[in-house]
Amino acid sequence: MVSPCPLRRGLFAAALAAALIVSSAGGPAGADPPRPVAAAVAFSDTFDGPAGAPADPAKWQSETGDNVNNHERQYYTSHTANAALDGQGHLVITARRENPAGYQCWYGTCQYTSARLNTAGRFSARYGHVEARMRIPRGQGMWPAFWMLGTDIGQVGWPASGEIDVMENVGHEPSTVHGTIHGPGYSGSGGIGAGYSLPGGQAFADAFHTYAVDWAPGSITWSVDGAVFQRRTPADLGGRTWVFDKPFFLIMNLAVGGYWPGDPDGSTALPQQLVVDSVSVTTADTATGVPVRGPGGKCMDVAGANPANGTPVQLYDCNGTAAQQWTAGADGTLRALGKCLDVTDRGTADGSTVQLWECTGWANQKWTVTAAHDIVDPQADKCLDVTGGSTADGTRLQIWTCTGAADQKWTLG
Template identity: 80%
Template sequence: MASRRPLRRCLLAALSAVLAGAAAVGPAQASPSPASAAPTAAMFSGFSDTFDGPAGAAVDSAKWQTETGDNVNNHERQYYTPGTRNAALDGQGHLVITARRENPGGYQCWYGTCQYTSARLNTSGKFDAQYGHVEARMKIPRGQGMWPAFWMLGTPVNWPDSGEIDIMENVGFEPSTVHGTIHGPGYSGSGGIGAAYSLPNGQAFADAFHTFAVDWAPGSITWSVDGTVYQRRTPADLGGRTWVFDKPFFLILNLAVGGYWPGDPDGSTSMPQQLVVDSVSVTTSDSPAGALPIRGPAGKCVDVAGANPADGTPVQLYDCNGTAAQQWTAGSDGTLRALGKCLDVKDNATADGSQVQLWDCTGGPNQKWALPAARDIVNPQADKCLDATGGSSANGTRLQIWTCTGAANQKWTVG
């Protein structure tokens, strides 16, 4: 096992449901006010688990495997058990990972007889991803010595050279704060590179469910909590050390007890404690099963020019060709994504004629889109529609936002 830093029920639906019954671009029609039009649920996911099943059942073995044993590397106190005593569905659409102060199996740990049990699950050999939007909606435990985490390891595992992406870690003595970190060759353990995010006004993460996510693209990883971006890392942050995050990684969920970073439980720690996971999803940007084309005037597709994932690449109309440059997913945060990045209104503008482009996902309002049933694609901040410039359907026509008119150059069909 890797030594780490001591330091919604919204199941994503197919984009085609956005425009149910619309098979082709139709004639111009009146458009309802985008301010009042309700957005529709969107997108397939490359991986999705909402943990539906009877209370006490095990997780889906086609998606997850259970690790067992202790972890001397971090001096953690728990023994990760098999079975369902420490990891089971609750019958209400959650996975519950429970840390208990007990040792019914007589387990032996690095320090002697184990004092605690818990669980650790991963998707190794069942699912891995390279790039995309990776998120989990969870309610974390509370108390000194608790160490919940949602993270990823690079394959094949040869830590730290193979890399680690910590999407969310919390240590119990910081109830209002979570950490996001990367580890690799020359920047592992306590030398990992990351940042922290804290809730305002002393709120505790254990009091409610929160969504922890990364947007992962070639050469960049961006962290967010509940859609608020708090950190972005690129190779430029590594001081000349090797960036090892442009390859497949698998997912891990676990609840550790004690260790170098969180310290051990003490008399203030109430047991058992639970990590309650509502959903886990990965939207891959390069999987045809995880994305769909968006067709517009003359049946042409919304296209990233030259299939270039660089920030600022124009988004245009082009003949539909099935490439990754025309495969779009809609995130649960209201974004539209291709090539691991977001459809973005340039310079956060709201005026008619403001161009759209590809850009790293930031969580900003210029990257939010609503998908009303009238087949408009609306930026709510500007209260304007995605529009093919000049009403043209020629290849290379740049896309922009414009006051919603109901014209054919603002009508889009997904799928």
């Protein structure tokens, strides 16, 4: 079942406010331990602050009002009773059965309050690794979501703006979350997506989980706790328009009732809480990348600048093209052309080649760099290496037992 998510009424100011911060890897030689390759973090919030404080207003704004479009039952408020820090590094969004201010909803006097926050006018991104670590609520009628809308919604409306639902859950499906895209001709119940279920009947409400998309030109890949469960491209749209190659802003909310989840009933215990541990966006925009220089003063290069899965990664004369611009993710990935440096077939043996592949979150795409200028695959405990020690253009890169030799030395930037 996919999410019927018509436009949710609220504040949709459009702005591009991302401030990209790039930290370079490497550093002085010495005994420093291995560390993740430097990240290009565009947005991060770990919700540190005193209990009872609102979310950082420089990053988030509260939307207020009801929502007739989905026939939801809550009234969204800006009060800390519905969204506040807990003093332990979390933002808690609370849905309550109450109406302290006599709020009026589409169906009459409102029965519930909750909160919805967005980054419109404060932050937006075009591509990247977008994730939130959350513990969702439970119960019939609960509808938590972490999602994005195109910043041009004020100009083109919905669904032409596009909508990317990173995670939605409806309370009557405690073991399943959904990821969906909506656009012109594939919106509401016609959105394109898939569900992901925990094994053995586990409930998502029992623990924190990380919900993410890896978003690149022409593709969006969804994962839960690093496990990929779907990838969508323009080929999935049957000729309809792909509207996801532009800036989007972030939204998180806890709805109560509506067409999809149904309304709360006698089994629903309230209040219920969506507890948010962190939200981050790591850019994958190759314009922010740097060359990775190796043996012979040559560069790590995507063969033919081809972004297709399986394209070999090789050594080549440094030329400044996008095929040699690498951006490091906070998740330990190393990315070019919107995809990740990947050990072929998840190999761990000496001589396993490396390639470009869509970002999956798997261990064969995680790398660390040491102060000695080794780039290490921790899964295999092996180093990025030039086959045969050759410095000829087109020499394939591989992993190999770390030797400290010159053909395993790399410098970022």
